[in-house]
Amino acid sequence: MGPVEPGEGTRAWxxxxxDAPADTPPRQxxxxxxxxxxxxxxxxxxxxxxxxxxGGYLYATRPHQLPxxxxxxxxxxxxxxxxxxxxxxxxxAQSGAAxxxxxxxxxxxxxxGPPVTVTRITQPYAGLxxxxxxxxxxxxxxxxxxxIVVTMRxxxxxxxxxxxxxxxxxxxxxxxxxxxxxxxxLGSRYAHALSDGLHVACGNDFR
Amino acid sequence: xxxxxxxxxxxxxxAGALTLxxxxxxxxxxxxxxxxxxxxxxxxxxAPLTGDLSALGLGIKNSADLAAKTANKKNYVKGVTFKIExxxxxxxxxxxxxxxxxxxxxxxxxxxxxxxxxxxxxxxQKVFDDAKLVEVSPANTGPALTQGPDWRTxxxxxxxxYFRTATTDAIQGxxxxxxxxxxxxxxxxxxxxxxxxYGAGLAGTFTDEFKKLGGKIVGTEHINPDAKDFSAIxxxxxxxxxxxxxxxxxYPQAGPLSKQIKAAGAKIPLVGGDGIYDPTFIKLAGxxxxxxxxxxxxxxxxxxxxxxxxxxxxxAAGYKDEYAAYGGYSYxxxxxxxxxxxxxxxxxGGKLPDDARAKVTAAMQNVSxxxxxxxxxxxxxxxxxxxxxTVYAVKNGAWAAEKSGTYTG
Numbered sequence: 001m002g003p004v005e006p007g008e009g010t011r012a013w014x015x016x017x018x019d020a021p022a023d024t025p026p027r028q029x030x031x032x033x034x035x036x037x038x039x040x041x042x043x044x045x046x047x048x049x050x051x052x053x054x055g056g057y058l059y060a061t062r063p064h065q066l067p068x069x070x071x072x073x074x075x076x077x078x079x080x081x082x083x084x085x086x087x088x089x090x091x092x093a094q095s096g097a098a099x100x101x102x103x104x105x106x107x108x109x110x111x112x113g114p115p116v117t118v119t120r121i122t123q124p125y126a127g128l129x130x131x132x133x134x135x136x137x138x139x140x141x142x143x144x145x146x147x148i149v150v151t152m153r154x155x156x157x158x159x160x161x162x163x164x165x166x167x168x169x170x171x172x173x174x175x176x177x178x179x180x181x182x183x184x185x186l187g188s189r190y191a192h193a194l195s196d197g198l199h200v201a202c203g204n205d206f207r
Numbered sequence: 208x209x210x211x212x213x214x215x216x217x218x219x220x221x222a223g224a225l226t227l228x229x230x231x232x233x234x235x236x237x238x239x240x241x242x243x244x245x246x247x248x249x250x251x252x253x254a255p256l257t258g259d260l261s262a263l264g265l266g267i268k269n270s271a272d273l274a275a276k277t278a279n280k281k282n283y284v285k286g287v288t289f290k291i292e293x294x295x296x297x298x299x300x301x302x303x304x305x306x307x308x309x310x311x312x313x314x315x316x317x318x319x320x321x322x323x324x325x326x327x328x329x330x331x332q333k334v335f336d337d338a339k340l341v342e343v344s345p346a347n348t349g350p351a352l353t354q355g356p357d358w359r360t361x362x363x364x365x366x367x368x369y370f371r372t373a374t375t376d377a378i379q380g381x382x383x384x385x386x387x388x389x390x391x392x393x394x395x396x397x398x399x400x401x402x403x404x405y406g407a408g409l410a411g412t413f414t415d416e417f418k419k420l421g422g423k424i425v426g427t428e429h430i431n432p433d434a435k436d437f438s439a440i441x442x443x444x445x446x447x448x449x450x451x452x453x454x455x456x457x458y459p460q461a462g463p464l465s466k467q468i469k470a471a472g473a474k475i476p477l478v479g480g481d482g483i484y485d486p487t488f489i490k491l492a493g494x495x496x497x498x499x500x501x502x503x504x505x506x507x508x509x510x511x512x513x514x515x516x517x518x519x520x521x522x523a524a525g526y527k528d529e530y531a532a533y534g535g536y537s538y539x540x541x542x543x544x545x546x547x548x549x550x551x552x553x554x555x556g557g558k559l560p561d562d563a564r565a566k567v568t569a570a571m572q573n574v575s576x577x578x579x580x581x582x583x584x585x586x587x588x589x590x591x592x593x594x595x596x597t598v599y600a601v602k603n604g605a606w607a608a609e610k611s612g613t614y615t616g
Contacts, residue, residue, distance in 0.1 A: 078510040081581065086615050124389030161420045166381040168612060180510075180611075185382065185594075187616010 077113045079173035080182040082142070084109045087190035090197070091149040101153040102197035104190070106169070108138070109145035113175060116140055120172035120181075121150060127159030128152055130169075137174075152194070157202035163195045245286035246559055250275055250544055251310040253303055253321035253331065256295035259459035262487050263323055266531030267345055268293045271320040273517075273524055274541035284549045286557060291541075292316065296327050303327035307334035316340065317559075317567050318544030320537055325349030326404035328369075336366040341568040343370045343543050345536035348481065348504070349408050350377040353588040364588045368568045372536045372543070372583060373504040374594040376405070378614045379480050380412025382596045383502045386610060387451055387478060388420040391500075397426040397449035399440065399464070401456035409480045410455030417453075425449045430460060437464045441471035451475055457482035462491020469495040476500055484532045489601055499601045500609070503532055505580050506595045507608040511535075517579040539578035547571045 084107075091103030110116045118138045123130045131151045140146050150169065154160060161167070168185040252271050254264035268291070275289035292313065294306040303322050310316045311334060319335065322328050323346045332352065335342045344352075355363035358377065387393040396417055400410035407429075414424060426447040428440050437460075444452055445468075452468060454461050454477055465477040465488075476498045479488075484503040489496055508514040514535050521530050530537075547570040552559055560566055575584040581593045594614035599606040 074512060077512065080611060080613070081506065081510060084615060085613075124385065159421075164385075164419050165416050166378065166385065166614075166616075168385060178510075183382075183385075183610060183612030185378065185612055185614040185616065187614065190616065 076175060076177040078178050078180060079113075079116045079175045080180045082110055082112045082175075083116055083140075083171070083173055083182070084111065085169065085171060085184035085186065087186040087193065088147070090193055091151075097151070098153050100201040101151055102201065103133075103149045103151045104193055104197070105147055105149050106186070107145050107147055108140060108171070110140045110142050112142050114177075115142065115175065117174045118146075118148075118171060119174050119179070120170075121148070122170045123150075123152070123167070124170065125160045125167075127154060127156035129155055152197060154198065154201045157198075160198055160202070162198065163191070165191060167191055167194055245288060247288045247290055247315060248284075248317050248548055248559070249290055249292045249313060249315040250541055251306075251313075251316045251319035251321075252291055252293040253296050253306045253310070253319060253327075254293070254323050255298040256293065258297050260298045260323060260457060262485055262529065263346070263531050263533060264295070264298075265528035266534045267321060267323060267537040269524075269526040269528060270345075270517075270521065270530050270534040270537035271541040273521055273526075274538045274545065276524070277520070278542075278545045283545060284552055287548060287552060287559070289545060289548075296322055296324075298324050298327065300324075300327050300330035304330040304334060307331040311335065311338040311340055317548055317563055318343065318571075320345060320540045320544070322347070323533070324403070324405060325352060325408070328352055329404060332366045332369050336368045339368060339565040339568050341368050341370065341544065341547065341564070341571050343372060343540040343571070345372050345540040346481070346504075346533045347371050347405075348373055348376045348379055349404050350375045350412075351404075351408070353590050362588060366589075367572075370543070370571055370585050370589040372539045372578075372580065372591050372593075373481070373533070374591055374596060374614065376409045376412050376480065378594055379502050379504070379596060380409050380414075381416035382612055382614075383453070383478060383480065383500075383598070384413050384416035384420060384422070386502070386598050387453075387500075388417060388422050390610065391451070391476075393422070393451040395423045395425045395447075395449050395451070397428075397444045397447050397452045398424055399428045399430060399452060399454045399456075401432045401460060402429045403432060403456065405480075405482060406454075406456035408455070409482075410453065413453050413455070430456070430464070432456070432460060434460065435463050437467045438471065440464070441467040441473065444468050444475075445471045445473040449473070449475060452477045454479045454483065458485045458488035458491065462488045462496075465492040465496050465499055478502075481532055484599060484606060486529070486605070489604060489606070492601075494604075496601045497603075501599050501606065502596055503599060504596060505535065506611050507597055508535070509608075510611070511579070511581065513577065513581070514579050535579035539580050539583045542576065542578060543571060543574050543583055546574045546576055550574070 086107045088105040088107050091105045118136050120136055121132045133149045138146055166185050168183040170181055170183055172181050252268050254267040255261055256264045272291045275291050278289050296303040296306055310319055319342045325347045328344055328347045350358045355365055398410050398414055400406040461479050461483040478500040481503040484501040517535055517538055547567045550570040551566045584592045586592050597611040598609040600609045
């Protein structure tokens with residue numbers, strides 16, 4: 001099959017016009033009568049506008065540019081997650097203290113979040129009564145700490161453990177998030193101090 | 208001509224810029240491409256991926272995988288892509304040791320998450336330590352692994368390459384004893400264990416504290432870890448007059464044991480440690496398990512905002528297995544390795560040094576970050592400084608938190 005020949009009424013663009021100068025492109029008026037150069041400029045501009053419009057649409061509708069609702073502020077932490085309770089030392093004996101009683105000093109600190117209120121401190125043994133000083137409720141702000149002396153009074157030596165390994169205090173905590181009862185296991189120093197106090201208070205009266 | 212060129216150039220530039228912008232916006236939803244080159248660091252995982260304890264092991268593997276993917280997505284360590292190499296130890300010490308040897312042989316492995324079982328850990332520790340390859344267990348609770356066989360009287364660190372994010376049975380056993388004696392008012396306990404490192408150790412620390420509190424041990428028994436028929440022991444429990452059973456072991460045996468004790472007529476709770484804290488225990492123990500108790504490491508998920516995020520991410524990742532009891536601790540274990548690698552890379556001008564394993568192991572000692580389970584850091588023995596525990600009870604066919612405690616000693 002031979003090359004495609006121009007048909008009637010058509011003209012090959014690269015065929016030189018014998019009447020025109022050799023370096024001048026063939027002039028041909030478009031159907032609307034405007035010059036070819038003008039028509040190309042309009043086409044280019046139209047293409048640019050279309051691209052801009054299309055691109056703009058894509059840009060405006062891309063997923064991550066959609067307006068996002070402002071993230072909800074994180075709720076305050078649960079109080080047990082921001083409160084530390086540490087045993088410090090035996091408290092000096094107070095004059096006029098009840099018989100068979102002794103004091104232990106603990107430090108309650110709040111590391112973050114809204115203030116936490118200590119509403120109650122208890123211990124679990126049946127033969128022992130705990131009194132905290134200062135008396136709850138105690139409000140403690142983040143970044144601060146309060147010393148609390150817990151006075152233990154033995155009511156029945158047969159119902160206290162002589163040397164518990166990991167005794168704990170139950171502390172009721174409250175903040176704007178929740179109220180929780182949390183056990184603080186104060187470690188071997190506290191266990192020894194508690195055991196020493198109980199031995200002094202009860203002598204040989206353990207079960 | 209000049210005007211035409213300007214229009215054409217403007218159009219081309221606009222089209223190019225807009226195309227790039229549009230492409231960029233779509234790619235951003237997938238996050239950073241994790242496979243974009245640089246160095247690949249492998250985090251080994253060793254856990255029981257098949258067998259009775261696979262529910263826990265698969266949760267460990269998937270959670271470590273989630274940590275690696277999260278680090279890659281965030282491009283957390285520039286130039287480093289993390290991947291997971293998981294190996295199945297079938298809860299067997301011998302398999303664990305083989306896995307440890309294989310992980311050591313792979314030079315891309317710069318840290319290992321696992322194992323689940325303390326007995327398996329015993330067989331792996333020296334292999335890793337000889338190679339200065341750091342190991343972070345999310346689940347080992349045996350005190351001797353970090354503090355030595357005489358931990359009750361003299362604590363001595365065993366291996367500088369061994370760390371764990373879970374707390375130990377030195378706290379878990381006494382915590383259970385305190386709860387049972389003081390809160391649940393149980394005074395007579397029958398203690399059973401499976402003779403394994405974890406089970407026997409936990410039963411031991413529980414027994415010591417329960418006796419110190421004034422409780423009575425009305426019977427003790429040991430079971431074979433492969434056994435499923437406990438009818439003889441169940442009868443013995445019934446005869447003993449115990450008001451509670453403490454079991455040191457894992458849920459594949461604890462479930463049937465609980466069921467058979469109740470069937471023998473002893474309507475008393477069975478209590479165990481983190482080894483029974485899994486939904487599978489409730490399935491195996493049946494409806495009569497209501498009131499059974501377990502202590503487990505950590506605070507309840509609902510009290511930790513960071514854990515909620517983990518739960519959501521785990522779900523979104525589409526893993527078919529649950530993250531189970533150690534998911535959060537496994538994520539934190541893997542993330543601790545990622546943090547240590549980051550420290551080493553940052554200190555070495557953005558590249559891994561030749562002795563990366565030793566440096567990562569050394570960096571682990573000072574790692575500190577806010578993890579899924581709270582603040583993650585390690586003490587002088589390699590133990591977690593965050594020592595929280597929770598008592599869970601079976602209620603309406605699921606575990607429900609009863610009481611949480613924090614060790615601050």
